[in-house]
Amino acid sequence: MAETDTKIFLSEKEMPQKWFNIAPHLTNPPAPPLHPGTGQPVGPDDLAPIFPMALIGQEMCPDEWVEIPDDIRRILALWRPSPLVRAHRLEAALGTPARIYFKNESVSPAGSHKPNTAVAQAYYNKEAGIEKLITETGAGQWGSALAFACNLFGLKCEVYMVKVSYHQKPYRRTLMHTWGADVYASPTDRTECGRQILAQDPECKGSLGIAISEAVEVAAKDEIAKYSLGSVLNHVLLHQTIVGLEAQKQFEIAGDSPDILIGCTGGGSNFAGFVFPFIPEKLKGKDCRLIAVEPTACPSLTRGKYAYDFGDTSKLTPLVKMFTLGHTFMPAGIHAGGLRYHGMAPLVSQLQSEGVIESVAFAQTAVFDAAMTFARSEGIIPAPETAHAIKAAIDEAMKCKETGEEKCIAFNFSGHGHFDLAAYDSYLSGEMVDYAHPDEALCRSLADLPQVSD
Numbered sequence: 001m002a003e004t005d006t007k008i009f010l011s012e013k014e015m016p017q018k019w020f021n022i023a024p025h026l027t028n029p030p031a032p033p034l035h036p037g038t039g040q041p042v043g044p045d046d047l048a049p050i051f052p053m054a055l056i057g058q059e060m061c062p063d064e065w066v067e068i069p070d071d072i073r074r075i076l077a078l079w080r081p082s083p084l085v086r087a088h089r090l091e092a093a094l095g096t097p098a099r100i101y102f103k104n105e106s107v108s109p110a111g112s113h114k115p116n117t118a119v120a121q122a123y124y125n126k127e128a129g130i131e132k133l134i135t136e137t138g139a140g141q142w143g144s145a146l147a148f149a150c151n152l153f154g155l156k157c158e159v160y161m162v163k164v165s166y167h168q169k170p171y172r173r174t175l176m177h178t179w180g181a182d183v184y185a186s187p188t189d190r191t192e193c194g195r196q197i198l199a200q201d202p203e204c205k206g207s208l209g210i211a212i213s214e215a216v217e218v219a220a221k222d223e224i225a226k227y228s229l230g231s232v233l234n235h236v237l238l239h240q241t242i243v244g245l246e247a248q249k250q251f252e253i254a255g256d257s258p259d260i261l262i263g264c265t266g267g268g269s270n271f272a273g274f275v276f277p278f279i280p281e282k283l284k285g286k287d288c289r290l291i292a293v294e295p296t297a298c299p300s301l302t303r304g305k306y307a308y309d310f311g312d313t314s315k316l317t318p319l320v321k322m323f324t325l326g327h328t329f330m331p332a333g334i335h336a337g338g339l340r341y342h343g344m345a346p347l348v349s350q351l352q353s354e355g356v357i358e359s360v361a362f363a364q365t366a367v368f369d370a371a372m373t374f375a376r377s378e379g380i381i382p383a384p385e386t387a388h389a390i391k392a393a394i395d396e397a398m399k400c401k402e403t404g405e406e407k408c409i410a411f412n413f414s415g416h417g418h419f420d421l422a423a424y425d426s427y428l429s430g431e432m433v434d435y436a437h438p439d440e441a442l443c444r445s446l447a448d449l450p451q452v453s454d
């Protein structure tokens with residue numbers, strides 16, 4: 001690749017044929033998920049009411065590599081392999097000696113990395129004879145990805161969308177409707193947990209934790225339906241590793257190698273998908289920093305506790321060991337709706353606790369400053385979630401400017417912001433505000449953590 005080239009493409013034939021599983025590389029075995037009633041490790045049968053066996057198998061998979069079925073690869077080929085882009089213009093705008101790359105996952109039909117797992121999950125559910133998938137969505141990126149995938153496999157799709165985003169992002173709703181999904185503003189009066197929450201607070205703006213409770217409750221009661229989650233779980237992170245595996249091949253073509261890899265973290269899937277394939281080399285001694293970026297308004301990795309907690313607000317899910325702010329934590333209504341989750345993927349959490357990855361948190365106006373710098377140099381308008389990764393990449397590139405170091409910095413461009421223009425409006429009009437949770441608020445939600453001896 002010439003120094004002035006911008007995009008590194010792979011052919012469809014070069015798309016990875018296997019997903020990469022980090023589990024066998026971990027120093028310590030992952031802490032098992034626990035049954036919410038008995039406190040005992042869950043087995044496949046406990047998960048069977050909400051997931052098909054193939055996905056449960058991947059959730060507990062001990063193997064390093066998992067074959068990607070051809071039917072999935074053929075659909076992913078609608079937009080994959082995605083380009084790795086050298087951000088020459090951003091480098092020039094910053095005046096940095098650093099080389100900056102981004103993996104452009106915004107080229108998928110739904111506009112983010114989320115379809116990488118949505119297609120896989122729809123495929124395995126269809127194979128198991130399921131007729132309908134039920135899920136939650138924050139900003140609407142995951143809901144639209146699953147609506148897109150279900151439509152391709154002839155599955156029905158029902159989405160519980162966090163109420164604040166339902167109103168902030170009406171066009172994401174339209175995307176889901178276009179692909180044939182039914183969408184409800186959560187909390188709803190359709191479920192027991194939704195009704196309970198509305199009885200306590202009729203004005204509740206919702207949260208991912210509540211929307212998950214609603215979706216799980218409905219799926220568990222419906223014979224022909226299963227639940228589908230867009231992040232956090234091992235099988236979701238596994239499906240996203242196609243991103244990092246492609247990036248590795250693209251760096252080889254570029255004749256370059258990243259010193260710093262960056263991803264934003266909501267539940268952890270785009271970060272994990274991008275960085276996990278690079279971890280074995282790091283564990284063997286390669287000097288490469290892996291940075292997870294989150295909002296100060298929902299700081300699970302930077303201010304949370306590494307403990308067993310529920311994945312949802314109504315305590316329906318298994319208990320998982322993760323960095324958490326507590327399942328009753330209610331994040332402020334920041335524009336990066338996809339980063340408003342109280343917990344973090346157990347695999348990402350374990351790597352943070354073992355010091356393999358690091359994390360940083362930013363307030364949303366600083367994040368939008370970075371988004372503007374990116375949009376005005378590289379042209380693409382990032383999703384607010386993605387802009388967190390851009391902010392970290394710019395900060396690292398500016399450190400290189402100070403020291404003169406020519407580091408190679410790469411981040412996952414997890415999605416575009418074409419449906420987030422109301423957020424840009426609020427930034428451009430000077431109305432955007434920052435949120436940082438006082439220690440007392442965090443102490444309150446952390447006090448609700450379940451008592452588990454581990």
Ligand SMILES: Cc1ncc(COP(=O)(O)O)c(C=O)c1O
Pocket residue numbers: 112113138139140141142230231232264265266267268269270271337338339383385386414415416
């Ligand atoms: C564009 C984008 N990036 C990142 C995220 C965060 O999710 P995860 O941490 O699972 O990648 C979301 C979630 O909705 C998203 O829409």
